[in-house]
Structures are given as C-alpha cells and as structure tokens.
Amino acid sequence: MKNTEQFIGKRVLVVGLAKSGMAAAGLLHRLGAEVIVNDARPLEGNEEAATLQALGIEVIGGGHPSDLLERGFDIIVKNPGIPYSNSLITQALERGLRIWTEVELAGLISEASIIAITGSNGKTTTTTLLYHMLNIGKKKPLIAGNIGTVACTVAEKAKNDEVMVLEASSFQLAGTENFKPHIAIFTNLYDAHLDYHGSTTEYLDAKLQVARNQTAEDFLIYNNDQEIVRSSVETMHAQKIPFSTEGKVVEGISADEEWIYWLGEPFISTKEIKLPGRHNLENILAATAAAILTGCKKTAIENVLSSFTGVRHRMQFVREFNGRTIYNDSKATNTLATKSAISSFKQPVILIAGGLERGHSFEELRPHMNNIRTVVAIGETAERFTEFAKSCGVEQSLLATTMEDAVKVAYESSSEDDVILLSPSCASWDQYPSFEIRGDQFIHAVMKL
Incomplete structure (x- = not known):
C-alpha cells in the first residue's frame, strides 16, 4: 500500500454506509484520519454503525444534520449511490469541499x-x-x-x-x-x-x-x-x-x-x-x-x-435440452439490453419477458421482433407485452403467472433448434427482490424440465 501517510490527521466525513462506506471508513481510520460517518438510517438496529462505533469511529445516524459541515472537514467520501442533489452534498459543493467515492x-x-x-x-x-x-x-x-x-x-x-x-x-x-x-x-x-x-x-x-x-x-x-x-x-x-x-x-x-x-x-x-x-x-x-x-x-x-459462456444472469448459457438452447438474461431490465439479446440469435426465439410496470415503451424492440416465434409474458407488464408482441406480428403470445409456468409454456411452445430466452426488458421487483433471484428461479425451472 502506498501514500499511506497523506490522511494522517485529516478530518474526513464518510456519507452513507453499505459496503463502500464501511470499507472507506475502516480504511481511513487505519490510515490515521479522524473519521466521522453520517448515515440516513437510524442508529438503532444499524449493525454497520455499531461495528464502526466499536472501533472508536463516531457515527451520526437518522438523517443529515444541517450544521454537520460546520465541524470542518478536509474531504468527504460519499456512497456512490447518493446523488449530488442530496442536501448535504449540495452544501459541501457550495463550500468547495472535495467529494470523493472510495x-x-x-x-x-x-x-x-x-x-x-x-x-x-x-x-x-x-x-x-x-x-x-x-x-x-x-x-x-x-x-x-x-x-x-x-x-x-x-x-x-x-x-x-x-x-x-x-x-x-x-x-x-x-x-x-x-x-x-x-x-x-x-x-x-x-x-x-x-x-x-x-x-x-x-x-x-x-x-x-x-x-x-x-x-x-x-x-x-x-x-x-x-x-x-x-x-x-x-x-x-x-x-x-x-x-x-x-x-x-x-x-x-x-x-x-x-x-x-x-x-x-x-x-x-x-x-x-x-x-x-x-x-x-x-x-x-x-x-x-x-x-x-x-x-x-x-x-x-x-x-x-473457447470456454466462457457468459456471466450469470447476463446472456448466461444454461443448458441444451431436447434440441433447445436455453439462455438466462435476467439482467436485461430495459429494452436496450433485451434488444441486444434477441439480436444475438439467427434461429427462432421463444422469449420470456415482462416484469415491473414502469410505463416505459417497448417500441425499441419492434425492429428486432421478426425472429421471435412466441412471447411468454410474466409480471405486471404481461398483458401490455403480449399486446405489443401481437402488434409486431409475433405468431403466438401467451401469459404465465410464475417463472415455472413460463418455462413450461415456453418449452411446450418450442421446437428443436429453437432458443428459449429469458430477457425480461423490465425490472424484477414486482415478483422478485432482485434480477439475480429471478434468474435463479428461471434456472431452477429449466432444470426441472
């Protein structure tokens, strides 16, 4: 590790915990900085805050006090997810403070x-x-x-x-x-x-x-x-x-x-x-x-x-089964990603799509729907996605309530040499906590075939 002495005696405010805030606060503390952490969550039940306090690091929770910057900081290290429109960050910018991420x-x-x-x-x-x-x-x-x-x-x-x-x-x-x-x-x-x-x-x-x-x-x-x-x-x-x-x-x-x-x-x-x-x-x-x-x-x-078949949930090759090639692209939470996925194949595609309703248009997919034989739609956007597929001339548009049903319907609708592709074009949060869990459910359903 180099440049280890530049933070000795520096007053650093770490804004936001999670993984990056915890890592930055701990590192700066070990490098001799005077670290104060500010997290929007209350301190009660905040295990991350408790861990830092046990190291002797001051943690201020429950919001961003308007007078916090009066304590005088040399540097602010913020969680990347905190926008620059945040009131504390806006104040810091007005004061000309250096604002870093880890x-x-x-x-x-x-x-x-x-x-x-x-x-x-x-x-x-x-x-x-x-x-x-x-x-x-x-x-x-x-x-x-x-x-x-x-x-x-x-x-x-x-x-x-x-x-x-x-x-x-x-x-x-x-x-x-x-x-x-x-x-x-x-x-x-x-x-x-x-x-x-x-x-x-x-x-x-x-x-x-x-x-x-x-x-x-x-x-x-x-x-x-x-x-x-x-x-x-x-x-x-x-x-x-x-x-x-x-x-x-x-x-x-x-x-x-x-x-x-x-x-x-x-x-x-x-x-x-x-x-x-x-x-x-x-x-x-x-x-x-x-x-x-x-x-x-x-x-x-x-x-x-010659061996890499994809990152999990990103055009991930799952398996071949009875002549069908099956891919998991659960990470495709927007039309751009799904467009790239369906454009990857020359053979007919059975597409499983749909998810959280955000009101976004599917029109970006229209020029690429010619190769879709069947759409199996799930989630809040299911009916809207099937209507869109019909307007594109897709042969068959079907609804499914669960991922297991969707995989079963997709398989029954497919023929040898077809691709079965999960590429939802929507976020997962209507039915699943994350796209990873959605993709895992898809893989599980495929293996049950």
Whole structure:
C-alpha cells in the first residue's frame, strides 16, 4: 500500500454506509484520519454503525444534520449511490469541499496496476472475461468494484506484481479526482442514469473520468463504432486503442465473420468464440486488447474465448435440452439490453419477458421482433407485452403467472433448434427482490424440465 501517510490527521466525513462506506471508513481510520460517518438510517438496529462505533469511529445516524459541515472537514467520501442533489452534498459543493467515492482512495493507495472498465453496457462481461484471461495467463489479477469486493479494500492488500481489474460505474467515477488506471476501457454510451446525472453531458463527463488523468504511458481502449465515444476521447492523452465490429481497424482490435484482428493482422479465429451476440463480441474485443497489452499469451486468451459462456444472469448459457438452447438474461431490465439479446440469435426465439410496470415503451424492440416465434409474458407488464408482441406480428403470445409456468409454456411452445430466452426488458421487483433471484428461479425451472 502506498501514500499511506497523506490522511494522517485529516478530518474526513464518510456519507452513507453499505459496503463502500464501511470499507472507506475502516480504511481511513487505519490510515490515521479522524473519521466521522453520517448515515440516513437510524442508529438503532444499524449493525454497520455499531461495528464502526466499536472501533472508536463516531457515527451520526437518522438523517443529515444541517450544521454537520460546520465541524470542518478536509474531504468527504460519499456512497456512490447518493446523488449530488442530496442536501448535504449540495452544501459541501457550495463550500468547495472535495467529494470523493472510495474508488479515488483505491487509486491513491494501490500498489497494483489498475485496469478500469466503464460504459453503459458490457462492463461486467468485459471485466469477467479479462479477469479469466489474466488469471490463466498467470498475471495475478484481482477483481474489484461493482462486480466484486469494494475497490479500496482490494487496493489495501494489493501488491505491485498484481493487476486490479476494476468495474467502475459512472456513480463511482464522478467522485474521482486523481484516479489514473494504467489501462482504461470505455465499452459504449447510451442514455442511462439521467435521473442521477441530470443530462447525457454530465453522464458522459463522469464516464470520461476513467481516462482524464492518463498519460502517454497509459492505454485507452474505446468503442470506435460509436461516434459519441470516438469523438469524446479525442482529447485524452493515453495511447488510444479503438475496437470495432464494423471493419478492420489497423491501429486497434477488430473483428469480422472469420477473424479477430490485432493491429490489422489475423489473431484469433471467431470460430473459437463460445459467447453469442454482437454486443458480446464488443466485450470480447475490449477484454482481448487489454489482455494483450498486459502481456497475456495468445493461448490464455483462446482458452477463455473457447470456454466462457457468459456471466450469470447476463446472456448466461444454461443448458441444451431436447434440441433447445436455453439462455438466462435476467439482467436485461430495459429494452436496450433485451434488444441486444434477441439480436444475438439467427434461429427462432421463444422469449420470456415482462416484469415491473414502469410505463416505459417497448417500441425499441419492434425492429428486432421478426425472429421471435412466441412471447411468454410474466409480471405486471404481461398483458401490455403480449399486446405489443401481437402488434409486431409475433405468431403466438401467451401469459404465465410464475417463472415455472413460463418455462413450461415456453418449452411446450418450442421446437428443436429453437432458443428459449429469458430477457425480461423490465425490472424484477414486482415478483422478485432482485434480477439475480429471478434468474435463479428461471434456472431452477429449466432444470426441472
């Protein structure tokens, strides 16, 4: 761990607990800072607060006192999920206080080189692919961020011969100041989290924090097929490595029907790839480029591409059964994700979709519904989704009340060589506490077939 003395005697306010707040407060306390924690939840029954109090850390619960900032702080470290519209954060901004997330702490103390992956979609798949490539390539990878352990916790123990593979959200990056990964990956940009950031401009600005502090010694891998990404990285100082699925890119990595090309030369046959979908090909290109730049041998990369079938709940291959291929894409909680999923297949698809009613339109799916043979709709949006499917000319639209019923109906409606795909296009909270539990129920129902 490096830069361990810079926090000695500093007064730091940690706002919000959960995993990141707990990790940041504990780390700063060990580094000699005077830490005060403020959490909106009451202290009564708050086990996290009790744990910190046992360490001698002051915890203020039950809201954000209006005079809290009068105590004088050098730095505020906030939970990434707390928006900048929060009254306490607004006050801090007006006072010109430095407001970080724990990712900034991770960057300051990590002895390990950092590869940071951000973007609207594909972060988790890219992070996972890269981690496996580096692991097989014996590069001693550590996985952190949204996908795993809190980044500053991993950074505290990281060694200089290791590599931290960090999935970084816009919420986390917005709270960085000096964060500088050696390799940054920008997968893509679509309108998302605008309720948090306020505008696409602010959202993009947060994403670009992944590369702003990079120098000519660093690398920026980015989506060359998206003009908004391509133009936004022009002013960055890192060595730029574009990736493209739309044609050969001599100065980067690209793919066509037959090959993945590195610097314009054939590198790996696309026949090696197990993971379906053009959007996943983008993730594969980004991860492969980072693996090459980290010194991974081609055999390690090929090993992963020929065996990796997807992150759990994200276009996850479940099994083949009586000629049907079954995929779990429960993480698809919006139409963009479902569009990518159904576009991945050329054979007929039996689609299980529906969930929480938020009033959002399904129209983005219309151009991609030609390949859907049957829709089995569940949840609050079930009837609206079946009506939409009928308007798209889908042969058959059916309703189901439970996931087990949906899987049974989907199987009975399918034929050999069909794909059965759970890709809900809706959040899970009408029937399930999380998309993970929804996906697990789907897998359980498939296995009962």
